[in-house]
Amino acid sequence: MDAGAGVEIDGVLKAYGSMIAVDHVSLSLPQGQFVALVGASGSGKTTLLKTVNRLIEPDAGAVRIGGEAVMAADPATLRRRIGYVFQGVGLFPHLTVGENIAMVPSLLGWPKAEIAARIAELLDLVDLPQALAGRRPGALSGGQQQRVGVARALAARPKLMLMDEPFGALDPVTRDALGQAYRKLHEELGLTTLMVTHDVQEAVLLADRIVVMKAGRVLADDTPRALMRGHPDPDVEALIATPRRQAERVRALMEGAA
């Protein structure tokens, strides 16, 4: 299985009792694409994301990575090849920041020196001081913890990244900077990225494509540019309206000032 290849989500259904969390969703992510998944709270974004690395097994449908069904793969091997940033961050409180970042490389049996170099490299990448490597996550701010979460997901150089609200706890400036930095990395490393976000503006600015979910279904699936032009579905329209209005206002302000 080549995790660097695209992802094929094919008629995935996941229900909790009578609650249908993901309702026959089909999505196709070509390799190298950056896809943002947006939608109201409870619309099924996290659930869908987890079916890709088998943290959740669908009741119907299939997910394929590079043409191979994930249900046929060994879950541990599969997950080590996919970067995952958790919505709840989920750092290991008993390990240092460095040990947290190094978890997947150490599971894969990388040599010690290589792991140490990788920790330093990743701390730079997510813009954290090297001195933090020896600290425990409890001694970090929420934003710093999220950055460690991103670094941990990237550590073993996965080709596919699944990110669930990766920048949620960051201030707007850092959020934007880290978003841009990640987007650059996505290009350079040729990653395939599926990122859940609440922030439509962030989605518009970072992603190649935006998928809007509501009540477990895909309402819209298009490029940011196309969506910004308008959408027949009132929910999608409402979602996109805000960043559009903001953008227009900013442009007006800029032009007025010029």
Place this chain on the structure above:
Amino acid sequence: MSPQVAAAFAVLPRYLGWHVALSASALILGLLIGLPLAVAAVRAPRLRWVSLTLASLVQTIPSLALLALFYPLLLAISTALAPLHVKLPALGFLPSLLALTLYSILPILRNTVAGLRGLDPAVVEAADGLGMTWSQKLVRVEAPLAAPVAMAGVRTAAVWTIGAATLSTPVGQTSLGDYIFSGLQTENWVFVLFGCAASAVLAISVDQLLGLIEVGLERRDLRRVGIGAIALVIGAAAALLPLLGGGGPKDRYVVGAKNFSEQFILAELISDRLRSAGASVETKQGLGSVVAFRALQSNDVDVYVDYSGTLWANVLHRTDIPPRAALLAELTRELKSRYGVTVLGSLGFENAYALAMKADRARALGVTSLDDLSGRAGQLNLGADLEFLSRPEWAGLQKAYGLSFRSQRSYNPTFMYRAIEGGEADVISAFSSDGRIAADHLVTLSDPKGAVPAYDAVVLISPKRAGDRRLIAALTPLIGAIPVERMRAANLTVDRDADKKTPAQAAQALAAAIR
């Protein structure tokens, strides 16, 4: 230092060694069972319910009873396995170990389950999401995070186990409980206190060291964990060292004793003689009356002293009462043919169950025999030892003399004498060789109808040792050598309040007197 404290210190290495060996093995076994069970139980709600319920149930059984219950259980298992030539010792280390292990499981299980279930779900999901296998998740994430909570359970288990291990004395396992049980029987309060203090100090030390490890685990401070662990290992090794000396268990004689002073003294006397003959000796003290014979019969004990009438009624279940010599002769034959047990011979005195009263009280009421008592029993209170009221001898006495007391109560022998002294009891079930009869100004009532059999003190030898020349040569000189006055005098030195002797000292004095 008082001679009693010195005597207590003299046996400390052996008592402490066994106590540590027992509680450490039980705790380790409890961990080996409790930890995997907890890991399995966290994932299986039904197993969790069943195992926690069972472990709690065990906890509701009084620890002494739990220890006692393993004796018949192991005996039954041993009997069932007899065709396979597998023999489990029903007394001593094994039943104590099993009972204490069961006892230690609950706190370990409950805390470990609580620790594992209390983990942050986001952290556990992250472990899965990063691609840890089941065992990697357990070792790298779940175990270290749950360890402090689990460790608190281990501490509780350790303190309980060390405390409850003192109760292994009655099932024949030497422990710090030997101080407490023998001290209680001989009113040697120095011994009782010494035993309690020693077990408390041991429990507190272990608890503190485990506490150090717990804090270390909590703060991920390997230095603390290391210091705690090393101190525990060194401490245990030092305590166990004295047990390594002496002969192996193969050529070691086990001398049994029931739970009263005379038995302690005679066990010491026998042990001394065996040691003089160059043998290594271990004593199992404080055995219940029936337990002692069963232990001998199954070779868990090699030699002990019992009483002909007791064996006649309780082991042979006979209700007829032949004359003294005939009883002894038939008993000797029957024990040999039925159980392979050798009656080496009588020590020369009788220790009969006899009803006793205060001399002045008896005189005032004009009572000298059980016949005289039958008319007056309705106004009198009977104080009996713990066994007497359920023994066939009591049924025999009741039938022969129609005795019906106003009230009857059971006491530990020591407190029975206190009861007659304080007037709570008017009549007690005394032993005819008890030094306290004369010392407390009591008289024994005669048995004109011969309702109670003779109680010659006889030396019994286990089937395994029946042909043991050294043993027989060492003990034969004791046969017929102890007149009842000597035994009474020896008993009194142990039982009296002032100038109290330990059973070992009394045995030395007795040996010197009969030489």
